[in-house]
Amino acid sequence: MSDSVAGLGEFGLIEAMTRRSSPGEGVLLGPGDDAAVTAAPDGRVVVTTDLLLEQQHFRRDWSAAGDVGHKAAAQNLADIAAMGARPTAVTVGLGVPPDLPAAWAVEFMDGVRAECEPVGCSVVGGDVVRADTVVVAVTALGDLDGGAPVTRGGARAGDVVALCGRLGWAEAGYRVLSRGFRTPRAVVEAHRRPQVPYDAGPEAARLRASAMCDVSDGLLADLGHIADASDVLIDVDPAAVEVPDQLREVAGALGADPLHWVLTGGDDNALVATFPPETPLPQRWHVIGVVLDAGEQPAGDDAGAAGRVLVGGAAYTEGAGHDHFR
Amino acid sequence: MSDSVAGLGEFGLIEAMTRRSSPGEGVLLGPGDDAAVTAAPDGRVVVTTDLLLEQQHFRRDWSAAGDVGHKAAAQNLADIAAMGARPTAVTVGLGVPPDLPAAWAVEFMDGVRAECEPVGCSVVGGDVVRADTVVVAVTALGDLDGGAPVTRGGARAGDVVALCGRLGWAEAGYRVLSRGFRTPRAVVEAHRRPQVPYDAGPEAARLRASAMCDVSDGLLADLGHIADASDVLIDVDPAAVEVPDQLREVAGALGADPLHWVLTGGDDNALVATFPPETPLPQRWHVIGVVLDAGEQPAGDDAGAAGRVLVGGAAYTEGAGHDHFR
Numbered sequence: 209m210s211d212s213v214a215g216l217g218e219f220g221l222i223e224a225m226t227r228r229s230s231p232g233e234g235v236l237l238g239p240g241d242d243a244a245v246t247a248a249p250d251g252r253v254v255v256t257t258d259l260l261l262e263q264q265h266f267r268r269d270w271s272a273a274g275d276v277g278h279k280a281a282a283q284n285l286a287d288i289a290a291m292g293a294r295p296t297a298v299t300v301g302l303g304v305p306p307d308l309p310a311a312w313a314v315e316f317m318d319g320v321r322a323e324c325e326p327v328g329c330s331v332v333g334g335d336v337v338r339a340d341t342v343v344v345a346v347t348a349l350g351d352l353d354g355g356a357p358v359t360r361g362g363a364r365a366g367d368v369v370a371l372c373g374r375l376g377w378a379e380a381g382y383r384v385l386s387r388g389f390r391t392p393r394a395v396v397e398a399h400r401r402p403q404v405p406y407d408a409g410p411e412a413a414r415l416r417a418s419a420m421c422d423v424s425d426g427l428l429a430d431l432g433h434i435a436d437a438s439d440v441l442i443d444v445d446p447a448a449v450e451v452p453d454q455l456r457e458v459a460g461a462l463g464a465d466p467l468h469w470v471l472t473g474g475d476d477n478a479l480v481a482t483f484p485p486e487t488p489l490p491q492r493w494h495v496i497g498v499v500l501d502a503g504e505q506p507a508g509d510d511a512g513a514a515g516r517v518l519v520g521g522a523a524y525t526e527g528a529g530h531d532h533f534r
Numbered sequence: 535m536s537d538s539v540a541g542l543g544e545f546g547l548i549e550a551m552t553r554r555s556s557p558g559e560g561v562l563l564g565p566g567d568d569a570a571v572t573a574a575p576d577g578r579v580v581v582t583t584d585l586l587l588e589q590q591h592f593r594r595d596w597s598a599a600g601d602v603g604h605k606a607a608a609q610n611l612a613d614i615a616a617m618g619a620r621p622t623a624v625t626v627g628l629g630v631p632p633d634l635p636a637a638w639a640v641e642f643m644d645g646v647r648a649e650c651e652p653v654g655c656s657v658v659g660g661d662v663v664r665a666d667t668v669v670v671a672v673t674a675l676g677d678l679d680g681g682a683p684v685t686r687g688g689a690r691a692g693d694v695v696a697l698c699g700r701l702g703w704a705e706a707g708y709r710v711l712s713r714g715f716r717t718p719r720a721v722v723e724a725h726r727r728p729q730v731p732y733d734a735g736p737e738a739a740r741l742r743a744s745a746m747c748d749v750s751d752g753l754l755a756d757l758g759h760i761a762d763a764s765d766v767l768i769d770v771d772p773a774a775v776e777v778p779d780q781l782r783e784v785a786g787a788l789g790a791d792p793l794h795w796v797l798t799g800g801d802d803n804a805l806v807a808t809f810p811p812e813t814p815l816p817q818r819w820h821v822i823g824v825v826l827d828a829g830e831q832p833a834g835d836d837a838g839a840a841g842r843v844l845v846g847g848a849a850y851t852e853g854a855g856h857d858h859f860r
Binding site: 236237240241242243244245246247248249250251252253254255256257258259260261264265286287288290291293297299300301302303332333334335337338339340341343345347348349350352357359360361420421422437 | 562563566567568569570571572573574575576577578579580581582583584585586587590591612613614616617619623625626627628629658659660661663664665666667669671673674675676678683685686687746747748763
C-alpha cells in the first residue's frame with residue numbers, strides 16, 4: 209500500500225507531486241495556498257481548459273504517465289498559442305484511484321512540467337481527489353504581450369491558409385495502437401505526445417494573421433470552425449498538404465488512406481491560420497489553401513460548417529469532425 | 535434520446551449550456567474560440583482550481599443540477615476571496631454520461647452562472663466531454679485590485695483570529711441527508727449551496743489581515759494550515775464560537791455534538807483570517823481566538839499541524855481534517 213496513492217495519503221501525494229517544481233519568474237505565489245498569483249503584465253489574461261478522462265482520452269496501457277502529462281499540458285498550451293499568446297501558467301486537477309501507484313501521479317506531473325517549462329510556463333496550482341479512473345483537468349493561462357488576440361472570426365476572402373506543425377501523425381499512432389502494434393515508434397510517440405510549435409502562435413499574431421486555431425479535431429473540422437466564425441469558404445489544396453513518407457508507409461500497411469489521416473486526424477495540435485495574401489511567411493508556415501467568399505460555394509453542397517471547407521474545390525465527402533457523444 | 539446529452543450531441547449541448555450567458559464587462563472574448571480573454575487590470579491574476587466528482591463530492595439524488603453548479607462555483611470563488619481578491623472569471627470542464635438529461639447540464643451551468651454573476655464574475659470558457667459519471671472541473675480567476683494577496687503564512691503571535699460566515703451548517707445537512715432525511719431544509723440547503731461572504735475577502739485584505747483562508751476542510755483543519763504556514767500556534771476560544779440553535783436541535787435529534795460540527799465540518803466556505811490586535815473589525819467578523827507563539831505549545835502535545843491548533847488552550851482530541859484517500 210505504501211507505493212499507492214492511498215498509502216501516501218492526500219497530503220503526501222501532493223507533496224510528492226510538487227516536490228520537483230521550481231516556480232518560474234512570472235509566478236508571484238506558487239502552489240500551497242488557497243490560490244496562486246501569477247503575473248499578467250499585459251493587463252489581459254488568456255484562459256482555456258480541457259478535461260481528459262482515462263479510456264475516453266488516453267489509455268494507461270498505451271501511454272506512460274509522463275506522456276499523459278505532456279499531452280494534457282500540450283493541448284491547453286496549444287489553445288493559448290492559437291490565440292497568439294504566450295502560455296504563462298497552468299493549474300492541474302487530478303482524480304486518482306486509491307490503488308494507483310503514487311509514481312504514476314508523480315510522473316504525470318513531471319510530464320506536465322516538462323511540457324510547460326521550455327515555453328516559460330509554470331504549474332501554479334492544482335487539486336487532487338479520489339476517483340474511480342484517472343481524471344485530468346488542465347487550465348492554461350497566457351499573456352498577449354500587448355498584441356490583439358487572433359480569433360477564429362477574422363478570415364477574409366483572398367487570405368491564404370497556412371499551416372505550421374504536423375498533421376496525421378497522432379491519428380496514425382492511434383490506428384497502430386488500436387491494431388495492437390507498438391511500432392513504428394515515430395507515429396506511436398506522436399499519439400502519446402504532440403509536438404506543438406508554440407512560438408508560431410505569437411509569431412502569427414505579429415504577422416497579423418486574420419484568424420487562427422489549433423488542429424485538435426482534425427484539419428477540415430477546425431478550418432470549418434474558422435470558416436463558420438468568419439462566414440467564408442475555405443478551399444484546401446490537397447497537393448499542397450504534405451503527406452510524409454512515414455505516414456504513407458503506415459497507412460499502406462493498414463490499408464488506409466494517409467491523406468484522410470492528414471485532413472481529418474486530430475490531436476497533433478498543429479496551428480492553422482489565415483493571413484492577408486501579401487504576408488511574407490516564415491519557412492515553417494506552409495500555404496495549404498485559400499479563403500473564398502461564402503457566395504462561391506459550389507452548387508449542390510450542403511450548407512453549414514462541413515460544407516464551408518472544400519478540398520480541391522469540391523466537398524470532401526469522407527466525413528470530418530468528431531462528436532464526443534455520437 | 536432527444537432529451538439526453540447524447541441526443542443533443544456535443545455542439546448542441548454546448549450551445550444549450552451557453553445560450554443564456556451574457557459576458558460581463560471584464561470579458562474581452564467569451565466562450566467559443568480556442569481560449570477566452572479576460573481583463574486583468576491589476577497586472578497579476580489569482581487562480582485556483584477544484585475537481586468535483588459525482589458520488590465523491592456530490593450526489594445527484596441529494597442535490598439538484600443547479601445546486602451542484604452553485605457549489606462548484608462557490609468553492610472556487612471562496613478560494614479567490616480568501617486571497618483578498620475579487621473573482622473575475624471561471625472556466626468549467628464538465629464530463630457527462632451520454633444518458634444524462636441535457637436539462638441537467640443546462641441547469642448546472644445556470645447554477646454556476648447564478649453564483650458568479652452577483653459578484654461580477656463571468657463564465658468565460660469550458661469543455662464538455664463524455665464520462666461514466668458526472669465530473670466537474672472549475673477554475674476561477676481573480677483580481678487583487680492593487681492590493682497584496684493575503685496568504686496563509688503571515689499570522690503573528692498576538693494577532694486575533696476572526697471568522698466571517700457560517701460553520702457546521704453543511705456538515706449538519708450532510709448528516710441529515712446521510713440518515714435519509716430531507717429536512718430541516720435550512721441545513722440541507724446549506725449542504726447543497728454554501729453561503730459565502732465573498733466581499734469579506736477583499737475587505738479583510740484592506741484591513742491588512744495577516745493571514746486568511748476559507749474553511750473548506752473544517753475550522754480546525756484550515757486554521758492548522760495557517761498555523762503551519764505561519765509557524766505559530768492558534769488557540770480557539772470555544773465560548774466565542776457560535777453554535778446556532780438550529781444546529782443544536784439537529785445535533786440533538788441525531789445524538790451528535792453540534793460544537794464538533796462547527797469546529798470540524800467543512801464545505802460552508804466561511805472565511806477565517808488573522809488580524810493585528812488593534813484592527814477595528816466590521817461587525818460580521820467575529821473574534822474566535824488568538825495567535826500564540828509556536829513555543830507556547832502545551833507540553834505533551836503532538837507536534838505538527840494538528841497540534842498547532844488548540845481549543846480553549848488544550849489539544850482538541852476528537853480529530854480534525856479530512857484525507858480523501860484514507
